[in-house]
Every structure is written in C-alpha cells, then in structure tokens.
Amino acid sequence: MEALLATLPAAGGGAVVAAAAVVGLAAITRVRMESKKRPNAPPAIPGLPIIGNLHQLMEAKPHKTFAKWSETYGPIYTLNIGALPTVVLNSTEVAKEAMVAKFSSISSRKLTKALSLLSRDKMMVAISDHGDFHKIGKRFAMMGLFGFSAQKQFWDTRKQMMDNMISTFRTSVIDDPHATHDFRKVFRDELFRLSMIQSLGEDVSSVYVEEFGREISKDEICQIIVIDIMQCLSAVDWRDFFPYFNWVPNKSFDTRVTTTEARRTVVMRALINQRKERIESGEARVSYLDFLLENSTLTEEQLMMLVFEVIAGGTETTMMTTEWAMYELARNREKQDRLYQEIQEVCGDDTVTDDHLPRMPYLNAVFHETLRLHPAATLLPPRFIHETTTLAGYQVPAGTEVMINVYGCNMDKNQWEDPEEWRPERFLDSKFDVTDMYKTMSFGAGKRICIGSAQATSISCTAIARFVQEFTWRVREGDEDKGDTVQLTGYKLQPLYVHLSPR
Numbered sequence: 001m002e003a004l005l006a007t008l009p010a011a012g013g014g015a016v017v018a019a020a021a022v023v024g025l026a027a028i029t030r031v032r033m034e035s036k037k038r039p040n041a042p043p044a045i046p047g048l049p050i051i052g053n054l055h056q057l058m059e060a061k062p063h064k065t066f067a068k069w070s071e072t073y074g075p076i077y078t079l080n081i082g083a084l085p086t087v088v089l090n091s092t093e094v095a096k097e098a099m100v101a102k103f104s105s106i107s108s109r110k111l112t113k114a115l116s117l118l119s120r121d122k123m124m125v126a127i128s129d130h131g132d133f134h135k136i137g138k139r140f141a142m143m144g145l146f147g148f149s150a151q152k153q154f155w156d157t158r159k160q161m162m163d164n165m166i167s168t169f170r171t172s173v174i175d176d177p178h179a180t181h182d183f184r185k186v187f188r189d190e191l192f193r194l195s196m197i198q199s200l201g202e203d204v205s206s207v208y209v210e211e212f213g214r215e216i217s218k219d220e221i222c223q224i225i226v227i228d229i230m231q232c233l234s235a236v237d238w239r240d241f242f243p244y245f246n247w248v249p250n251k252s253f254d255t256r257v258t259t260t261e262a263r264r265t266v267v268m269r270a271l272i273n274q275r276k277e278r279i280e281s282g283e284a285r286v287s288y289l290d291f292l293l294e295n296s297t298l299t300e301e302q303l304m305m306l307v308f309e310v311i312a313g314g315t316e317t318t319m320m321t322t323e324w325a326m327y328e329l330a331r332n333r334e335k336q337d338r339l340y341q342e343i344q345e346v347c348g349d350d351t352v353t354d355d356h357l358p359r360m361p362y363l364n365a366v367f368h369e370t371l372r373l374h375p376a377a378t379l380l381p382p383r384f385i386h387e388t389t390t391l392a393g394y395q396v397p398a399g400t401e402v403m404i405n406v407y408g409c410n411m412d413k414n415q416w417e418d419p420e421e422w423r424p425e426r427f428l429d430s431k432f433d434v435t436d437m438y439k440t441m442s443f444g445a446g447k448r449i450c451i452g453s454a455q456a457t458s459i460s461c462t463a464i465a466r467f468v469q470e471f472t473w474r475v476r477e478g479d480e481d482k483g484d485t486v487q488l489t490g491y492k493l494q495p496l497y498v499h500l501s502p503r
C-alpha cells in the first residue's frame with residue numbers, strides 16, 4: 001500500500017493523471033450517489049474523495065485495521081479502496097452467511113493483477129470461479145490426492161518425513177547442545193519433499209531447465225515454485241484500486257510478477273517433462289501427476305497449474321501453522337508441559353502416530369488455537385457479488401467486492417474471550433466438538449472450504465506432538481515476543497529459531 005501511494009503520482013505523470021482522474025472522479029461519484037440512494041446499506045467508513053479509504057490502509061496490515069474498525073462499525077461495513085466499493089466481513093456469523101447461505105450470489109472471484117497473472121487467469125482450484133473448471137479440478141484433487149485411499153499411499157512417506165526431522169534436530173543437538181536451530185528450514189525442506197513425492201512421484205533432487213541453460217538444485221526449485229510465488233502473491237499494484245488507470249504502465253510491478261510467473265512456468269514444465277520421460281521409459285510411480293495423465297484430458301497448461309497448486313499450497317500453509325504452534329509452545333513452557341503430559345499418558349513409550357491423534361484433545365486444542373490466532377490466510381482471496389443480495393440484513397448491490405477477514409472473525413471479542421491471547425484451553429470447552437475441523441474460520445467455509453485441511457491437520461498435529469515428545473523447546477533469547485507477520489500474509493516475520501534439549 002505504501003508503494004501504491006508512492007507510485008501513484010509518478011506513474012501517471014501530470015496530464016495523464018489529471019485526465020484519468022476526471023474519469024475516475026465520475027466513476028466514484030456515480031458509486032457514491034448510487035450508495036446514497038440505497039436505503040438499507042451497511043455502515044460506511046468515512047474516507048477521502050478519489051482514494052476512498054486507501055490512505056487508512058497504509059501500514060500494509062489491512063486485516064488488523066479492518067478488525068479495529070469492526071469494533072466501531074460492527075461486523076459488516078463498506079469502504080472504498082480506491083474506486084472499488086467493498087464490503088468487509090469481520091464475524092464468523094456474517095462470513096458464514098456469505099460463504100454458505102448466500103454463496104450463489106457471491107461465487108465469483110475478483111482478482112488482483114498479481115493473483116490473476118500468477119494463477120494464469122483463475123486456472124487454480126482455489127482461485128477459480130465456481131464453475132466447471134473448479135468442479136473438475138476439485139474432483140481430481142480429491143480422487144488423486146486427498147481422498148482416503150489416495151492419502152493411504154503416502155503414509156510411509158509421511159512417517160519418513162517425521163523421522164527425518166527428528167533425526168536432523170537430534171544430530172544437530174549432538175553436534176552442539178547450545179546451538180539454535182532454524183525450524184523453518186528443517187520443516188519446509190521435509191514438507192517440500194513430501195509435496196514432490198505426492199505430486200511427481202519422487203523426491204526430485206534437481207532438474208535441467210532448458211531456458212536457464214543449466215541444472216537447478218532442489219533448493220532452487222523450492223525457491224522458484226513455492227517461496228517466490230507466495231511472496232509475489234501479496235504484491236500490490238495501485239491499478240488494482242483504480243481500474244480506469246489500467247492503461248498506465250507500472251513497470252516495476254509488471255516486471256516482478258511476469259518474471260516470477262515465467263520462472264515458475266519453465267521450472268514446472270521441466271519437472272513435468274522429466275516425469276513424462278520416466279513414465280515413457282516404463283517407470284511406474286504413484287503420484288498426482290501420474291493420476292492426472294491417466295485420467296484426464298486436461299491441457300498442458302491446466303495440468304501444470306493443478307500440479308503446481310498442490311505443491312505450493314501443500315508446503316507453505318502447513319509450514320506456517322506448525323511454525324506458529326512451535327513458537328507459542330516454545331515460549332509458553334507451562335502449556336508445552338501440559339501437552340507433554342498428554343503425550344505421555346496417551347502414547348507411553350510409543351512414538352506418536354496419526355492413530356493417537358483422536359485421543360489427544362489438548363494437542364487438538366493447541367492446533368486450533370494456533371489456526372485461530374495465526375491464520376495462514378488473514379484475508380481470503382476477494383469474492384465478487386454478481387447479483388444484489390442481503391448480508392446481516394443489509395442490502396449489498398451487485399458489483400461490490402467482498403473481503404472476508406478471517407483474522408477479524410477469529411479476533412471478534414463477541415465470540416472469543418481475550419482473543420489476542422494464545423490460550424488452547426478455550427477449545428477444551430464442551431461447546432467445541434473435538435472432531436470439528438472448522439472451529440475457526442481459518443480453513444474457510446461452505447463450498448470453497450479447504451480441501452487440504454485433513455492432510456494439513458494430521459501432518460501438523462503429528463509433527464507438533466513428535467517434536468514435543470522428543471525435545472524440550474525454548475525460543476532463542478530475545479525472540480520471545482516476535483509475533484509479527486510479513487505484511488498481510490500469515491508468514492511469521494522472523495523465522496523461528498529454537499534451543500532444543502532432548503527429553
């Protein structure tokens with residue numbers, strides 16, 4: 001957002017901006033007059049001419065500002081982000097109404113330029129509109145990857161992943177008992193390995209990329225198809241807020257996003273071609289790509305995007321959630337001890353496995369409390385109202401963008417006592433069902449609910465339990481209050497560094 005306001009005058013140049021501003025002003029005036037005419041509109045946040053409420057969102061954490069406004073204006077209100085009339089939802093009740101009851105009127109996506117380019121214009125299940133591509137993509141993902149029988153094929157790989165992480169930490173503790181350990185690096189490496197095996201049938205160690213003229217390592221593959229893309233997704237282009245300025249170039253933004261997208265594409269193509277060559281040479285493997293090649297008539301581009309989606313989605317969301325859980329446990333010794341006690345009672349001398357999870361209510365509470373306080377997606381990808389509807393009793397016209405503030409829902413003081421505190425005990429209350437995976441809004445709701453939630457829950461809970469079973473965790477000195485995020489994302493700003501003592 002800072003970049004947005006900083007680039008605005010420079011990008012257009014005097015006469016261009018002036019001319020476009022006239023067009024813009026006319027459009028905004030029209031929107032405002034229309035909203036004035038509407039009797040039962042949600043409360044509006046006062047803003048400025050032309051830029052609307054944009055200047056109030058400059059600190060790059062809009063989810064926090066939205067949550068603060070909801071204390072004054074209520075769980076639903078409207079604002080103008082630049083020229084776009086937007087309704088923001090900040091309570092579970094209203095968000096669910098939009099995502100479940102009113103889904104048929106709010107089922108399409110309004111994408112930012114970055115999302116549009118990186119998703120190749122909605123060619124991802126999570127970013128697509130509700131239609132044929134979404135239905136087919138979701139069905140393939142369930143059958144080829146997330147369904148029970150598909151998941152069963154990867155149980156051994158998942159167990160191996162847990163063993164590898166424990167052994168990496170153990171070796172490094174033996175080497176230097178006082179060392180600090182980079183949790184993110186160890187966990188991401190193993191999750192990426194699992195994602196590659198699930199998606200491409202093997203732990204790819206390198207791939208030759210013709211366009212780069214060289215072989216790239218596994219770390220580079222992860223950087224290009226996961227980390228760079230996730231960082232680029234939250235890139236803001238000021239033209240997103242002023243669609244009538246679309247014709248004005250924004251070179252730095254365009255270059256960054258198109259380069260990141262192009263690099264992702266050539267690496268994904270190289271990975272897919274490498275796998276195809278192995279299939280042709282008769283090498284059989286269980287993988288999502290093998291499943292899609294056998295069972296679908298997708299275009300090359302669709303195939304690439306669906307496989308990319310599960311690799312990128314599968315790695316970062318689970319990594320972020322588990323990192324936050326370990327951060328909270330490492331700085332809350334009392335809660336860590338309580339979890340360790342539960343592990344001992346349930347597992348005794350046995351190593352924790354998925355089978356133990358249903359008997360571990362405190363672990364379940366730790367996971368859900370982490371999702372509540374640190375959602376991986378603070379704001380859901382925007383939706384768009386394509387036919388006038390009502391929300392919380394207010395009339396919301398077609399053409400309005402809908403922002404669902406997951407962070408705001410999870411911090412709602414009317415629903416959660418002391419919401420800013422990480423307190424797993426709140427989920428031990430009998431009003432919460434242990435088996436309910438959607439106690440917070442962090443996996444979404446309704447028809448677009450997360451399809452990876454079962455896998456993420458099981459990997460994250462088993463990992464947390466095994467980490468606590470094997471070691472006592474303590475955050476690096478001085479890092480006790482490093483709870484900030486990277487802008488509006490769910491990424492922990494400072495990667496987690498810990499001291500470990502074997503139990």
Ligand code: HEM
Binds near residue numbers: 125311377442
């Ligand atoms: C803790 C981990 C995770 C969190 C917090 C999370 C969060 C979410 C949320 C909030 C949505 C709903 C988006 C919306 O309504 O606009 C979603 C959808 C989705 N998630 Fe996840 N996710 C996680 C793990 C995963 C994993 C591991 C995968 C796949 C490998 C995955 C794949 C998807 C897909 C494909 C959708 C789109 C579903 C649809 O639109 O029908 N997620 N996720």
